[in-house]
Amino acid sequence: STTSKIQRVTLIPGDGIGPEIAESVKKVFSAVKAPIEWETVVVDANTGISKEVIESIKTNKIGLKGPISTPIGTGHQSLNLGLRKTFNLYANVRPCLSVPGHKTRYDDVNTVVIRENTEGEYSGIENQPVKGVAQSIKIITKEASTRIANYAFQYAMANGRKKVTCIHKANIMKQSDGLFVKSCREVSTRYPSVKYEELTIDNNCMQLVLNPAQLDVMVLPNLYGDIVSDLCAGLIGGLGLTPSGNIGDHGTAIFEAVHGTAPDIAGKNLANPTALILSSIMMLRHLGHFYEASLIENAVLNTLSEGKVKTKDLGGQSTCTEYTNELVRKITESL
Amino acid sequence: STTSKIQRVTLIPGDGIGPEIAESVKKVFSAVKAPIEWETVVVDANTGISKEVIESIKTNKIGLKGPISTPIGTGHQSLNLGLRKTFNLYANVRPCLSVPGHKTRYDDVNTVVIRENTEGEYSGIENQPVKGVAQSIKIITKEASTRIANYAFQYAMANGRKKVTCIHKANIMKQSDGLFVKSCREVSTRYPSVKYEELTIDNNCMQLVLNPAQLDVMVLPNLYGDIVSDLCAGLIGGLGLTPSGNIGDHGTAIFEAVHGTAPDIAGKNLANPTALILSSIMMLRHLGHFYEASLIENAVLNTLSEGKVKTKDLGGQSTCTEYTNELVRKITESL
Ligand SMILES: CC(C)[C@H](C(=O)O)[C@@H](O)C(=O)O
Numbered sequence: 001s002t003t004s005k006i007q008r009v010t011l012i013p014g015d016g017i018g019p020e021i022a023e024s025v026k027k028v029f030s031a032v033k034a035p036i037e038w039e040t041v042v043v044d045a046n047t048g049i050s051k052e053v054i055e056s057i058k059t060n061k062i063g064l065k066g067p068i069s070t071p072i073g074t075g076h077q078s079l080n081l082g083l084r085k086t087f088n089l090y091a092n093v094r095p096c097l098s099v100p101g102h103k104t105r106y107d108d109v110n111t112v113v114i115r116e117n118t119e120g121e122y123s124g125i126e127n128q129p130v131k132g133v134a135q136s137i138k139i140i141t142k143e144a145s146t147r148i149a150n151y152a153f154q155y156a157m158a159n160g161r162k163k164v165t166c167i168h169k170a171n172i173m174k175q176s177d178g179l180f181v182k183s184c185r186e187v188s189t190r191y192p193s194v195k196y197e198e199l200t201i202d203n204n205c206m207q208l209v210l211n212p213a214q215l216d217v218m219v220l221p222n223l224y225g226d227i228v229s230d231l232c233a234g235l236i237g238g239l240g241l242t243p244s245g246n247i248g249d250h251g252t253a254i255f256e257a258v259h260g261t262a263p264d265i266a267g268k269n270l271a272n273p274t275a276l277i278l279s280s281i282m283m284l285r286h287l288g289h290f291y292e293a294s295l296i297e298n299a300v301l302n303t304l305s306e307g308k309v310k311t312k313d314l315g316g317q318s319t320c321t322e323y324t325n326e327l328v329r330k331i332t333e334s335l
Numbered sequence: 336s337t338t339s340k341i342q343r344v345t346l347i348p349g350d351g352i353g354p355e356i357a358e359s360v361k362k363v364f365s366a367v368k369a370p371i372e373w374e375t376v377v378v379d380a381n382t383g384i385s386k387e388v389i390e391s392i393k394t395n396k397i398g399l400k401g402p403i404s405t406p407i408g409t410g411h412q413s414l415n416l417g418l419r420k421t422f423n424l425y426a427n428v429r430p431c432l433s434v435p436g437h438k439t440r441y442d443d444v445n446t447v448v449i450r451e452n453t454e455g456e457y458s459g460i461e462n463q464p465v466k467g468v469a470q471s472i473k474i475i476t477k478e479a480s481t482r483i484a485n486y487a488f489q490y491a492m493a494n495g496r497k498k499v500t501c502i503h504k505a506n507i508m509k510q511s512d513g514l515f516v517k518s519c520r521e522v523s524t525r526y527p528s529v530k531y532e533e534l535t536i537d538n539n540c541m542q543l544v545l546n547p548a549q550l551d552v553m554v555l556p557n558l559y560g561d562i563v564s565d566l567c568a569g570l571i572g573g574l575g576l577t578p579s580g581n582i583g584d585h586g587t588a589i590f591e592a593v594h595g596t597a598p599d600i601a602g603k604n605l606a607n608p609t610a611l612i613l614s615s616i617m618m619l620r621h622l623g624h625f626y627e628a629s630l631i632e633n634a635v636l637n638t639l640s641e642g643k644v645k646t647k648d649l650g651g652q653s654t655c656t657e658y659t660n661e662l663v664r665k666i667t668e669s670l
Pocket residue numbers: 078080081226258506507537
């Protein structure tokens with residue numbers, strides 16, 4: 001794809017192991033000669049989400065983000081959430097695919113969580129009207145529910161997926177989750193070629209651990225999406241192996257590794273860059289660079305599946321650099 | 336325990352397979368000569384929770400309940416929930432223990448969910464202030480949180496448990512879940528011999544599927560308890576093998592099987608009575624009948640572990656009656 005226009009991408013390395021794994025992404029992107037130019041900006045507890053960062057993402061429309069830690073104590077809003085909100089990135093997409101080389105109790109996980117990313121339990125509307133009594137308000141709108149449902153079905157169509165399952169607790173939250181289900185059900189009728197089902201969140205979590213192959217694309221209100229995406233990550237071995245993307249209107253999107261900053265191993269060349277690399281592959285596909293995406297993806301999957309070069313968190317001995325170099329070697333070989 | 340006073344227990348068989356599995360409990364109770372007298376009452380979609388039922392439970396203080404189906408459509412409150420609310424049964428206790436005879440992906444699950452049963456997301460306070468905008472209010476009080484935390488630690492002490500983990504999403508719901516965590520943390524200082532930890536609900540679900548042996552007793556707000564108890568049930572093979580109890584003040588308690596009514600197999604002698612039997616064992620212990628409880632428990636565990644006599648849902652060929660008769664045979668032998 002030598003004819004592609006070069007796309008500038010806002011890179012937020014984050015803190016802890018963030019800079020190391022961001023370095024790894026840059027190396028594999030160079031190896032595939034991705035038509036990407038990085039604009040590195042800083043978001044941390046000191047800077048917050050600065051004007052510069054907002055301008056950068058507004059201009060580039062695309063971001064790639066490592067983990068950012070949130071200061072402990074009340075009054076601090078998560079910067080991860082702040083970014084999702086600032087750019088109205090309404091769809092949080094989290095695929096989970098069993099990794100051949102990494103053995104867990106499950107070998108047939110192939111799910112995609114499509115999480116509503118702007119409202120629900122994350123409204124931030126809370127108070128303590130009386131001492132000792134706190135209330136949090138969950139907001140569900142028909143507009144946002146319809147938007148995420150449409151996103152889920154369009155994702156299913158574009159990715160050859162067979163089924164969308166709407167996850168809810170409308171037997172209890174009849175109004176809020178009820179509205180979410182109703183919206184999904186309405187949207188589903190417009191996509192007759194995709195199967196549509198509904199499942200309560202409790203039953204969904206049970207079915208996922210009993211037999212994850214039952215589930216395909218799931219569409220969920222914000223908090224259930226948060227829970228179920230972590231559960232699915234657990235099925236395949238943890239957040240070190242799962243990509244994610246936050247998608248908004250007009251192509252705006254931030255892709256991110258959702259694992260922590262792992263301060264204990266930061267700077268020691270021990271980090272596993274896989275989640276950020278997989279996220280950057282989602283980004284490449286989002287930008288239409290399918291060839292480069294597949295080159296990197298094959299290198300990652302083959303390396304993990306061989307199991308010779310792997311980082312400590314996966315039971316291996318390799319450094320972040322060694323793992324990255326192995327990816328680069330495989331990519332170069334396959335060019 | 337021939338000297339025990341006879342305890343009258345309100346039996347709510349429920350619908351679907353309810354009556355069959357209730358029959359099974361009655362047989363094993365006869366076999367161990369449990370000092371229990373059953374007072375059978377009906378709760379279903381037609382009767383609702385009648386005055387007679389309320390009087391019966393108020394007088395007896397103890398209930399055993401099969402599954403009750405909730406009519407489809409809006410405006411119907413779950414009768415299961417109705418009973419928990421009517422008697423202010425604030426602690427929902429759901430132990431999950433790997434069953435030797437029933438192979439799943441996990442063989443080391445030994446968790447107890449202590450779910451706050453009266454408030455949280457189940458407040459029922461909801462509306463649609465504007466067309467297309469619904470809100471549900473989650474209520475967390477210091478009083479109910481402190482009460483359930485105390486219950487969890489007292490349960491841990493009484494049952495030789497080492498650790499209580501408070502599950503929350505206080506990084507997002509800083510006020511409501513924040514109050515829950517704060518209350519648990521305060522209570523924890525009064526039980527220095529029990530380890531205390533905190534985990535967010537998303538991470539908790541991931542850790543449970545990665546390595547359930549990490550978790551012991553968990554204390555959770557209502558909805559997270561609903562989700563996590565189903566997840567744990569999934570780890571050991573489903574709701575057919577998990578007991579539950581709803582505990583209130585002054586010894587009032589209703590024990591129940593939380594699986595569905597399974598209308599498809601109702602009346603066919605195919606039901607698995609294990610969950611209701613395990614619930615009735617919890618009830619016997621609650622009443623101080625430890626000997627009878629162990630007799631039944633051993634019969635159940637031995638039968639499941641031998642795997643010769645098992646119901647269809649567990650991959651066996653036996654009817655509900657055959658399984659029950661095998662339990663009775665084992666009990667009689669061991670008397
Ligand atoms: C860090 C936290 C606020 C965040 C969330 O709840 O969304 C995280 O769990 C995630 O899944 O990205």
